Amino acid sequence: MRQLELQLDGEIAKKGKRFNQTYYTVMVSPHNNTMNVECTARRFIDSFDELLKGDVLESVEKFTKFIILSSKKDVDVLEPWVFIMWLEFYSTLASLIIAKLKIQHFADFLFVLPNNYFNLMFFVESSIPSGLKIIEAIQRFQTSYRNNPKMISRMQERLKCMAFAVAGLCDHLPLMETLVKKSVHNPMMFGVVERLLILAMTLVCNIGKTVEVVNEQSLMNMMTKVKLGDNAPLRLRRIQERLQNATGIADVANVLKDLLNYRQRSELLLVCSWKTENKMVLLAKSAIKTSTEIREIFDDQFLNADKTLNAMQQNKEGCVSVNEEHVVKKDYQQETDFEEDQTKEEIEKSQREKQEQQLRDTRERAVTTISRWYRKIRDKRNAKKDKDTSFDPSFAGIKMDNKSCGICGVYFEQLVTSIHDGNSKENAMLQVRKEHMATLDHQRNSQELMKFKKTYQEFIEPKLKDVKTFLYDSGFGLVDQSYVEKHYAQHQMDIQRLPTLVAHIEKELQLKINSRMWKHEGLVDMKLKELENNFRTLKPYIEQIHDKLRQENEEMAKQAAASNIPRTESWE
Structure with missing residues (x-):
């Protein structure tokens, strides 16, 4: 991508003003009477490159540049659900960094995150060849960063930018609007809508902690104004109703805690803090289990109560609040100016x-x-x-x-x-x-391979086999889309999720074999747990519906035989 940028820059330099920027989707507007090519996808790659080098702060910086460029393009660089995954990851990373920086001034600084965000972090770690541990990288980042008084505000600006993207207030990044439109024809998108709500609620719970107060109104406005279709799951509609009636951050935290519990995926809301023990800074985590604990941690009111409650009330009355729009665009213009300056410097590549x-x-x-x-x-x-x-x-x-x-x-x-x-x-x-x-590396790899093969044989393969048998050889008709829509409509999303998870697991297994990284389960372990939970929950419902349909068919067959009417199959 870098080579492509340089080649296109060279072409523009040769053609001069005759070269129209609209010929390329990777173009940005001219800057100071010059024109530079900028590849949006490259900014995402840059952020991951910094992660590979262990520079977690610079990785957050580069990802924010990717968001800024994406907000200017009427082209999706990432699919919405993929973009949300990376927002989950980088917002978690930014929160951890901000909290680490703040313990110099606030020894008991607390923030909250769902435990599955840490699972996502472990998954990303598994894709890093160097074996980088992100938590350890944050623990030992450079002294120059810690002593920089501007670094806290700089990281909070980055997280503020991500929160604006979650709220959908950028011109070309209306995440919730896009997902709701897609859900009309693809009900599986409601699962992604739920993930976006969880991320937004997590950010709201950290208002005044790692997230700036200016994000409160836009996040609550996004969650309460969305128009869910008639085909939306009942759980999702109830969650939105509770959010519309929330009067403070504590109410939002209660909704988030309950939603994580309802999902039945062993998800918890964790209160986190960096603690110093024996001159070592460690990340402490504990689960929030009761509403009483929530009332002790979170405010009963919103920190920007007047604007936030006013926007929520306007959503209830069917009005549209536009006061925040100007503020958001102004913030993003400032971010854009910063990005363009940085880009101009980056064009002049150093020897390093x-x-x-x-x-x-x-x-x-x-x-x-x-x-x-x-x-x-x-x-x-x-x-x-x-x-x-x-x-x-x-x-x-x-x-x-x-x-x-x-x-x-x-x-x-x-x-x-x-x-x-x-x-x-x-x-x-x-x-x-x-x-x-x-060599020790060979001996270690041999042992790790033996463990991996044993794990595959005893745990992974049997579970995949059970799910495949259930899907393709059970006679339940789960591979026939029209049959599923007719008889299993209530569980259609869960049924469609099973083969997707199986495919993801098998793909990751093949990648593991190709890369010879035997030790870290990463996405395989996470997806296998999700597959097992979905399968265990779904199977009894499908069997119950199948038995009911079979009994109805047998009864119709008896009635047809008694009246000498040719039997008509109603369920197969």
Whole structure:
């Protein structure tokens, strides 16, 4: 993407004013009589690159730039549900950073987060090759950051920008409006609507803590004015009704706690704080279980009560509040000016950035080489006898021979530096193999692979098999969309969710095998728990409905036989 930007910049420089910016979706407006190409997607990649390097603060900065650019484009760079996931992650990251910075002045500084946001953080960690632990990165970030008096306000500005995006007050980022429109034809979108409400309520609960007061009105306005369709789940409509009747942050916290409990996914609302023990800063977390605890932590009133309650009342009366619109656009204009200045500096690449880019290119080539090697091994596996083939065919090529180590993804020939003839090459590869087997990395990878294969055999594979049997071989008709809509309409979203989860899990398993990262379960573990909960909840309802339909069909068959009327199947 960086190369594309530079190439397009070069083309614009050659063509001058004759080059129209509307030819490219990646264009931004001219700045100071010059025109620079800016790739929106690159800003997202930049934020993740900073995360790979362990710079959590800069990662938040770059993600905010991505939001700002996305708000100016009438093109979705990310699907709404994917964008919400990253908003969940980066708002959590920003909250942790702000709280860490504030403990210098407020020893008992508290903030709240759902526990599944930490699960999301662990999932993102699992995709980082370096094995970065985000919490540890925040614990040890540089002294210069801690001593910078502007860093707290800077991070709060970043989180304020994210909260505005959640509230949908940017021109081209109306998240809730987009999701509600999509839900008319796709009821599964209501699940994403629920996630957006949870994120918005979490931000409201942190008003005056990690989130600025200016975000209160826009967040509550978004949650209370949305027009849910008649096909919206009853739970969602009740949640909105309770939010419309809320009179303070404590009421919102109660709604959030109850919603997390209703979802039956082992979700909890956690009160978090950074604590210093033995000169070590640790993150303490405890679950909020009662309304009494909520009243002790949260305010009974909104901090910006007049404007917030007025906006909520106007929503009840069917009016539209536009007072916040000017404030939001002004804030975003300031963010935009900052972004454009930063972009102009970034166009002039330093030698350090070029070296980092070369290193990333080298890593990409290495990944490509390993992937090709894996495909070569996989193509040959059917011709070889291996005890593991009865366990899972994908593991057949993961072994060690004289040419490669499939456990670690190492090709011995690439490690041989001095070759004179065929015999010396063979001997050199044997020596490399021997040295590789003695390394701690190989021994650790071998143990982790054994654990992973055991986990797959004893837990993952049986659960996937049960769900697939339920979906495709049970005779319940769950693969027929029209049949599901007719007989299982109430559970349609949950039924559609099962094959999606199975596909996600199998994809992550394959990625794990390709990358040889055996230790971290990441998304597999999280999605497997979600799949198990959905399956356990859904199965008895489907069986009950199926039995009822079967009995009705048998009764109709008896009546048809008694009256000599040809029987008509009503449910299959």
